[in-house]
Amino acid sequence: xxxxxxxxxxxxxxxxxxxxxxxxxxxxxxxxxxxxxxxxxxxxxxxxxxxxxxxxxxxxxxxxxxxxxxxxxxxxxxxxxxxxxxxxxxxxxxxxxxxxxxxxxxxxxxxxxxxxxxxxxxxxxxxxxxxxxxxxxxxxxxxxxxx
Amino acid sequence: xxxxxxxxxxxxxxxxxxxxxxxxxxxxxxxxxxxxxxxxxxxxxxxxxxxxxxxxxxxxxxxxxxxxxxxxxxxx
Numbered sequence: 605x606x607x608x609x610x611x612x613x614x615x616x617x618x619x620x621x622x623x624x625x626x627x628x629x630x631x632x633x634x635x636x637x638x639x640x641x642x643x644x645x646x647x648x649x650x651x652x653x654x655x656x657x658x659x660x661x662x663x664x665x666x667x668x669x670x671x672x673x674x675x676x677x678x679x680x681x682x683x684x685x686x687x688x689x690x691x692x693x694x695x696x697x698x699x700x701x702x703x704x705x706x707x708x709x710x711x712x713x714x715x716x717x718x719x720x721x722x723x724x725x726x727x728x729x730x731x732x733x734x735x736x737x738x739x740x741x742x743x744x745x746x747x748x749x750x751x
Numbered sequence: 752x753x754x755x756x757x758x759x760x761x762x763x764x765x766x767x768x769x770x771x772x773x774x775x776x777x778x779x780x781x782x783x784x785x786x787x788x789x790x791x792x793x794x795x796x797x798x799x800x801x802x803x804x805x806x807x808x809x810x811x812x813x814x815x816x817x818x819x820x821x822x823x824x825x826x827x
Binding site for chain 1: 753755756757760800803819821822823824825826827
């Protein structure tokens with residue numbers, strides 16, 4: 605079980621390899637990698653601010669709930685903070701369970717939470733300056749699917 | 752005390768040491784110094800964490816309490 609933040613770019617493939625090691629009884633690993641979009645030049649960089657300690661703890665609470673709800677063996681969440689260039693991975697979520705449905709659903713649930721409720725503050729830097737971004741209505745609607 | 756997101760842009764600072772016996776007194780001090788910041792801190796959706804735990808209403812502070820004002824969270 606891990607929840608981490610990083611200022612550095614990361615390699616999702618290497619994270620998957622590490623996460624999958626030594627799992628003779630797991631059966632299923634699902635992952636999701638979110639990548640910063642350029643929005644056809646409208647976004648020069650994405651900037652994410654976290655509250656170190658608080659942000660990991662809050663994400664951990666929801667991840668622990670997901671573990672119990674979906675019967676996960678394990679999870680790993682890595683989230684970028686700081687300035688992120690288009691094309692760079694922003695978030696990596698991996699879930700491990702005995703069967704695929706639980707792994708897929710837990711991964712989907714965790715992403716819906718991370719995109720709408722997780723303690724980050726997001727700024728988009730564009731050609732005409734920067735603006736703070738709030739979650740989209742779709743992000744909240746996605747999270748409601750799990751109620 | 753710590754400001755996050757648009758609050759730190761508005762204030763022009765992110766991290767300061769301010770002595771105050773209560774959260775309510777801290778709010779008044781900040782509002783006297785910077786009216787627009789005072790209003791923003793009291794604005795909708797702004798939460799306060801004391802030593803990384805969300806609190807509602809007033810609370811006593813000591814010199815070691817980490818006070819954080821958190822504007823609405825955007826998700827990642």
